[in-house]
Amino acid sequence: RKEVEQDPGPFNVPEGATVAFNCTYSNSASQSFFWYRQDCRKEPKLLMSVYSSGNEDGRFTAQLNRASQYISLLIRDSKLSDSATYLCVVDDMRFGAGTRLTVKP
């Protein structure tokens, strides 16, 4: 089993849709979690950290479920500019393979 697993997608959604990604991790002792965004052929950039109580940043909401060992990212009111690959990361800096999102007009 991979240490960090993500649904690779692609997710194709219309503008304004709500979309959610999950990411499972294997190490129950993991302590920090992140979501990154990567545009084509560019470096990944930190989107948001994931806190135990869940956290929100504008249209983006991240949640952690320790019991089931997964984190999630919810994007509301999708914009064309949200089209990218979303990567989850756990504290030993293991990256998921990424989930590709395409938002269409």
Place this chain on the structure above:
Amino acid sequence: EAQVTQNPRYLITVTGKKLTVTCSQNMNHEYMSWYRQDPGLGLRQIYYSMNVEVTDKGDVPEGYKVSRKEKRNFPLILESPSPNQTSLYFCASSPGPRSSDNYGYTFGSGTRLTVV
């Protein structure tokens, strides 16, 4: 400006010709890491370093070497490059995976390497 600087951005080389990709960070980060990214495989860790003079293998270390003589620099060395090392390489740094100040990685802009 806080950043991770990688050089070169693009490199085409021939099989067997030793090369070094440099990486430097100005954030006084303890932790540095190298990744390669290939289509369909995501980011795979090559080597990482928890501090000066401390380096460890990641998932795909074969064919690579690293050194951490100074905190800010973490060069990636390909002693004898082969075509299967053609890839997009990223250097990254962070305060440390279990640091209370951990806010994740900062990445360099990437090095696109082609070995012919």
